[in-house]
Amino acid sequence: LVSPVAPARPRAMGGEDAWALFGSDDEGTDGAAGGASKRPRSDGPPDVSGAAVGGIGVASDVTGAGSDARFGAPEASHTTLYDHVSFAAARALWSGVEGRPPELEAFVAALTADAKSRAPEVARALRAHRPEGDAAADALLATADALARCDWASVASHAKAATDAHAHQLDHGNWPHECWQRSHVLALGSRIAGSLRVSEKENDVDARDSRVSAATISGTTDSNDGLGRVALEALAMVTLEPDPTNVPAWLGSAILLAEKESVKRSRRELSTTKKTRSRNSRTETEKVSETKTTVLPSVLPSSLLAWTERLDPTLAVARVSADATSPAAFHDLFAKKNTPVVIEDCVSPSRGWAPLERWRDLGEMVAAAGERLVPVSFGGHGDAAGAAAAAGSVTEMALGDVIRDFIAPDIATRRDEERDEAFDRAPRRVAYASQHALFHQAPLLARMVGVPSYTLGRVKADRGAVNAWVGTAGTKTALHCDPYANLLCQCAGFKYVRLYDARETRFLYAETPVCDGNENTFTKSAVTVENVDVSKHPLFKQAAFVETVLSPGDALFMPKGMWHYVRALTPSVSVNFWWN
Numbered sequence: 001l002v003s004p005v006a007p008a009r010p011r012a013m014g015g016e017d018a019w020a021l022f023g024s025d026d027e028g029t030d031g032a033a034g035g036a037s038k039r040p041r042s043d044g045p046p047d048v049s050g051a052a053v054g055g056i057g058v059a060s061d062v063t064g065a066g067s068d069a070r071f072g073a074p075e076a077s078h079t080t081l082y083d084h085v086s087f088a089a090a091r092a093l094w095s096g097v098e099g100r101p102p103e104l105e106a107f108v109a110a111l112t113a114d115a116k117s118r119a120p121e122v123a124r125a126l127r128a129h130r131p132e133g134d135a136a137a138d139a140l141l142a143t144a145d146a147l148a149r150c151d152w153a154s155v156a157s158h159a160k161a162a163t164d165a166h167a168h169q170l171d172h173g174n175w176p177h178e179c180w181q182r183s184h185v186l187a188l189g190s191r192i193a194g195s196l197r198v199s200e201k202e203n204d205v206d207a208r209d210s211r212v213s214a215a216t217i218s219g220t221t222d223s224n225d226g227l228g229r230v231a232l233e234a235l236a237m238v239t240l241e242p243d244p245t246n247v248p249a250w251l252g253s254a255i256l257l258a259e260k261e262s263v264k265r266s267r268r269e270l271s272t273t274k275k276t277r278s279r280n281s282r283t284e285t286e287k288v289s290e291t292k293t294t295v296l297p298s299v300l301p302s303s304l305l306a307w308t309e310r311l312d313p314t315l316a317v318a319r320v321s322a323d324a325t326s327p328a329a330f331h332d333l334f335a336k337k338n339t340p341v342v343i344e345d346c347v348s349p350s351r352g353w354a355p356l357e358r359w360r361d362l363g364e365m366v367a368a369a370g371e372r373l374v375p376v377s378f379g380g381h382g383d384a385a386g387a388a389a390a391a392g393s394v395t396e397m398a399l400g401d402v403i404r405d406f407i408a409p410d411i412a413t414r415r416d417e418e419r420d421e422a423f424d425r426a427p428r429r430v431a432y433a434s435q436h437a438l439f440h441q442a443p444l445l446a447r448m449v450g451v452p453s454y455t456l457g458r459v460k461a462d463r464g465a466v467n468a469w470v471g472t473a474g475t476k477t478a479l480h481c482d483p484y485a486n487l488l489c490q491c492a493g494f495k496y497v498r499l500y501d502a503r504e505t506r507f508l509y510a511e512t513p514v515c516d517g518n519e520n521t522f523t524k525s526a527v528t529v530e531n532v533d534v535s536k537h538p539l540f541k542q543a544a545f546v547e548t549v550l551s552p553g554d555a556l557f558m559p560k561g562m563w564h565y566v567r568a569l570t571p572s573v574s575v576n577f578w579w580n
Helices: 065-071 084-095 104-126 133-149 152-170 179-204 223-239 252-272 284-291 302-311 327-335 356-360 361-368 384-391 400-418 503-505 539-540
Strands: 319-321 341-345 373-375 394-400 431-436 464-471 476-480 485-492 496-501 548-551 556-560 563-568 572-579
Touching: 065 179, 084 223, 084 252, 084 341, 104 133, 104 179, 104 252, 133 152, 133 179, 152 179, 179 223, 179 252, 223 252, 223 373, 252 373, 252 394, 252 400, 327 341, 327 556, 341 496, 356 485, 361 400, 373 400, 373 431, 394 400, 400 431, 400 464, 496 503
Parallel strands: 319 341
Antiparallel strands: 341 556, 373 394, 431 464, 464 572, 476 563, 485 556, 485 572, 496 548, 496 563
16 A cells, blocks of 8 residues: 655646646645534534535535636546556556567566666666665666576575565655666566466476475465566556656566466466366356346445435535536635535546446456456455455455456345345455556556546646456445545445544544555554444544445545545445545
8 A cells, every 4th residue: 555656746737637727736735634524623624514515416606606717617528547648658568568468488588688788777776775775786686697597586586585675665765766666667577577487397397396486476375476466566566657668668568477377376276275167268258248247236225225314414425516516616615625525427428437337337347357367355344254254365366257256146146135124234255356456457448437627637657546446245445544635436336435534533543554654655543433342442433524325426535634434335346546
């Protein structure tokens, strides 16, 4: 949950940048988020719950008609994520591998030549930084030397030492120079090369002659864990890169080869542990046709609908219509005042998004990205069963396997809900592919995402992110606060969200974050929100909050620093935008 890149220097905004309408982003408060608390305070912003500003169907004067006169009407054209400036590095990543399968020999040769050329210069730059610069430089040079000698066990060992040094540097703050990014990408590529070469050797010779397995890469006994995480981290580095010319030509092949091997290992492990038939022999046509019926619900099940009707309307987050709310009005009334709001009909074809019907049909997602590796967590936060399940589970697997093995059965089981009032409280297999750069990984899906004008032109590769969240019902995101402004867009299914003002922190039992010195660190609460242990967290009941249920098409704006807890009421697909 840490972005390792130091904020870049401010750059001139292009014509697509809605922020140009508003001038400097220094206007207003950029500190603790406000507006969610129901407790009156003399130093706080006005009450902006649904009850205070009109609730669902807010009147037109709340949407800022007066601001429209100054800033103009909502934009008529909208940019898809694929065409957005923040996606430039991803376009460069896959441009070299489109239309042809990646080859291991070509990837290794290109990586070796690149390391020989760039490692000395990068290492010299690393040595200027403390405390880990020398260690990172030594490990990088040793990696380049091992690549040249084709000593794959040493490549794996030295490259891991380099990534460890990079990680330790983050304990002391953001990476201070771009040389750390360059070194990290070279080391990640080398870890992939080492793992794949070792696996290749193990398949060709007797095991007695090759005792270094892919598990050496991660230092664990779980080979999929090591290679899979390295592949996903390499992808993450691309999402942080503002300059596409810095993406190595070999990196797309490296990620694809690592993902393919990791998916194979994941399926082998799953078939062994679960004693199910291997999916390796099934054709892609069979896989896609089986998932054509995996359609997410368009309405809440009756018991959940009854539950939502019992929510306190005085605690409802304010709602506005996207059709009646210009970016200028959003800035004046919500972003500038650090006030949360639900924007209805934000996810729609008129704003650059694919129709909601396409988001509901997960068969399309399987067709576009079914074989791509995704990180998966099991069980809801705070669930004892979830913690036990996660302890021995594969944590990276193909997206298609997540959909077939977890989401599709959840949808099928949910059909029984009408006959069982206790259904929504019943145990289920919970799986969540969360906070993942799926769209940078699968460009076809990026064409389905519209970049909302409400992000005010601030979504940049080096100061934000675009993530996918795909999972079963019952997924829970622990109560936490982000170092970014956040727009959570609901594409399919339904989610319950609870928000706490930053001034409630003293009641929320905040934990000390990992990499506390890094300015992009997320802070988490120790409280399980809907199952509070009052003996451990007695003050939590004093924390004021507002809440909402997100339906398909809704987008929830959460200011920087606002605490939030999220639970999926049904199987769900969401997309969020972070910016700073």
